[in-house]
Amino acid sequence: MLKEFKAFAMKGNVIDLAVGVIIGGAFGKIVTSLVNDVIMPLVGLLLGGIDLSSDQLHLREESYLKYGSFIQTILDFLIIAFSIFLFVRLLQRFRKKEESKPVESTPSKEELLLTEIRDLLKQQQERQN
Template sequence: MLKEFKAFALKGNVMDLAVAVIIGAAFGKIVTSLVNDLLMPLIGLLLGGKNFSGLELPLGDAVLKYGLFIQTVIDFIIISFSIFLFIKLLSQFKRKEEAQPSEPPAPSNEEVLLTEIRDLLKQQSQGTDN
């Protein structure tokens, strides 16, 4: 069972997935900082100095913190839009790469040799026909 797990864990797809999760977590932190530290203060200024995260509605003993919900929705929209743009950019690069015609592969040694033999036979047959 340990050998099977080792084979599974060391496959390229699993390692790629692990790297993607780590990069995604770091990307999420960057976007959260972008929203909290740059965008939300600007939005707050436009709305007269309001801070969304401080918006709440007291309901007796409980408090409904709808400002934090608004903040989370804005984070989600920005993260999903950023991922959309990133995937779109990658697909454009892939399309350009696929659109560029690649050079035909060089003929193998066997093909070169057969071509030379064909040409020699052609020359010989033309020499005898004249």
């Protein structure tokens, strides 16, 4: 069972996924800071200093419906999702540029040998005709 677990854990996909999760977490912190520290203060300034996160509706004694915090979270999500979309789109452009570069390959020994055999067979066939 230990060998099977080691084989599973060392597969390329699992390692790639782990790296993706770690980078995604770090990227999420960067985007959250961008939203909270840069974008939302600018939005608040444009909207006349409105801070949605403190808006709430009093229901009962200690019960509040914090709709402002919910709206703030939705805005955060939309900004984060759009930022990730732009980042992924940028990465795809770089991949397309790398894929479009022509790859020059030298023929292998087997291909050279097969080409030589083909040419010899053509010559032999021409002699017979």
